[in-house]
Amino acid sequence: MSDRVYKKLEIVGTSPNSIEEAVANAISQASKTVRELRWFEVIETRGDIVDGKVSHWQVTVKIGFALES
Amino acid sequence: MSDRVYKKLEIVGTSPNSIEEAVANAISQASKTVRELRWFEVIETRGDIVDGKVSHWQVTVKIGFALES
Amino acid sequence: MSDRVYKKLEIVGTSPNSIEEAVANAISQASKTVRELRWFEVIETRGDIVDGKVSHWQVTVKIGFALES
Amino acid sequence: MSDRVYKKLEIVGTSPNSIEEAVANAISQASKTVRELRWFEVIETRGDIVDGKVSHWQVTVKIGFALES
Amino acid sequence: MSDRVYKKLEIVGTSPNSIEEAVANAISQASKTVRELRWFEVIETRGDIVDGKVSHWQVTVKIGFALES
Amino acid sequence: MSDRVYKKLEIVGTSPNSIEEAVANAISQASKTVRELRWFEVIETRGDIVDGKVSHWQVTVKIGFALES
Amino acid sequence: MSDRVYKKLEIVGTSPNSIEEAVANAISQASKTVRELRWFEVIETRGDIVDGKVSHWQVTVKIGFALES
Amino acid sequence: MSDRVYKKLEIVGTSPNSIEEAVANAISQASKTVRELRWFEVIETRGDIVDGKVSHWQVTVKIGFALES
């Protein structure tokens, strides 16, 4: 029986509200086209500013999923 | 017409409640003296502990703003 | 009088809800066996995914505490 | 209305002439199959040497594009 | 004649036996769907532990392949 | 006689043409308000893409200048 | 029911033969005093040289284990 | 009552004698124009060489100070 292999995608999720919601959006979008998502790693957190306030959080995550052998 | 140039400031925002609020405080304070704030990058997240609980989140951000040419 | 010395522990807190709660859980657990916790540093933020949603946030923190001289 | 989500690809462009041309080649190639390219980040610059001269610049870029929601 | 362009994939290979076998598994799996694999870079080496022994090596590699122009 | 002290600013220069021109623009802008600029360090190179081509190079530099004692 | 919390130890395993054996030795030693070892991360690989040959591989790993709540 | 916000400056202190003195010079110079200096972080240590000896230590520090709310 062969050993599992995984692939990582690098996705940037955005949200006006929080880091957690930006990550959730990234994962939600990835899950539309990829099955077997298993884990994520936060790589970078940044955002844009409008009128002296955070307009959008932009969080880069690597998302790992199992390849079908 | 000349190309835009930006400057980055390194600011530490604090909050007893959340990373997001600490970042918002950093940006809010910067916006008091600098116009044209455009984006931020989270550089470091840390905090102090009092009585076994997070007392303050201390989040270092780089904040970019457009210089007036 | 001697100078203070501190030790850092590396702890991974988890939470289904937020980064802040995962950190709070790490600190809460550490405070059960170690006194004089003083500060923390977020080292890594990741998590696992179940059914296309974040199942648990896994946040690695270094926690500093004062050694008794 | 949902928040935008982006994906990053890691591409290595090459050119015998310059870093800028190597990046342009990477982007040009990516644009053949992906729409909505938005930004790039230079990750690594290297190259091979033939007869004591730069033969090809090899520049690794991450290229971000908007996913269609 | 245009300059070659390459793409990098980020793959995690696993093996109960060795780092080398984990890498070989990652490459073998990638070669099922991608032609023209050229090189790899080891990014991270980790694994899980069961009963005080390494159960699986988990090695993240970036794998470069030539895009067809 | 006291020893020289320097300060570093973090500036992002932009240019539609090249990395070198983006750096030159950053330095030129800084020299409008600061005297005694001495050196620069390239920290990050990125840019935005419009219609499958580099629209602007965005190069972050740290610029060092001598403080007057 | 509370969320799991983990602790990481930093251990250097050594072996005259291979990286894998050095890691296995680190884990084996840690398992003598700590239960519930779950995963490891290779941090650094180095070694000493005697008579122009590798004498010992010295591999630093972080080893994670579950704290009992 | 609002939360404290801090700003970091990046300063290079120099000294012919020691790292400590170079840092002290950086802080001393910064204190001439900024009040409420609170902490420093050593970022880089380098220097120039004249006649086979260290001529000057050049130590880059980030210096944090409290912004007045």
Next chain:
Amino acid sequence: MSDRVYKKLEIVGTSPNSIEEAVANAISQASKTVRELRWFEVIETRGDIVDGKVSHWQVTVKIGFALES
């Protein structure tokens, strides 16, 4: 005969006078409870400022010691 295994502790030593003394204090404190200390690695150098002068150097070191097999 089994191969030696080492453990690393992360300790922050402090001193009003010098980096060297801060490191010595960290090692001295560690040696009160751990035998077989072998080496140290300086990880971070920082400090606090009072009245425009360095009040304490805070130096983080990793200290390695041999585990008894």
Next chain:
Amino acid sequence: MSDRVYKKLEIVGTSPNSIEEAVANAISQASKTVRELRWFEVIETRGDIVDGKVSHWQVTVKIGFALES
């Protein structure tokens, strides 16, 4: 037949004009005394400033060459 072994040198090339020319100068100089140069990796890009303009680009490259077995 033995496997090839390579050595890397770390060279800083300079040029008043461009990054590419600074790299070319580094390689050209290295090729005067070393044969079999094969590849280079750009490690750092910086430069000095005179009268508000880039005076020299200073680009550090690692240059790899084959050792003769």
Next chain:
Amino acid sequence: MSDRVYKKLEIVGTSPNSIEEAVANAISQASKTVRELRWFEVIETRGDIVDGKVSHWQVTVKIGFALES
């Protein structure tokens, strides 16, 4: 009596079989021209791929040796 001084070389060893053999080849080659090799540090592990299999492991090591005073 003067203190020992060491020099580090950066060497890339290759092997079709394993990381360990690639490192051994690097050290073996270095030992032909340099005496007093003492230790090595693995800096980078990569390789090339031919026909969907690892063709050669390419492991960059820094090798330290004692300079004769």
Next chain:
Amino acid sequence: MSDRVYKKLEIVGTSPNSIEEAVANAISQASKTVRELRWFEVIETRGDIVDGKVSHWQVTVKIGFALES
């Protein structure tokens, strides 16, 4: 007239007393065989411990010198 080119050596100086003296020893030794030493960069600071005290500081520096064109 051609542009200056520099080479960097990586040297580890040692001293029982201080970081500064370890660096001085590294530079002093390098100056025995290389002329035109210009600058150094501290890369790593570590040391060995004997009887609960620092036995030797081991400081890795990169030393730059001008190549003769």
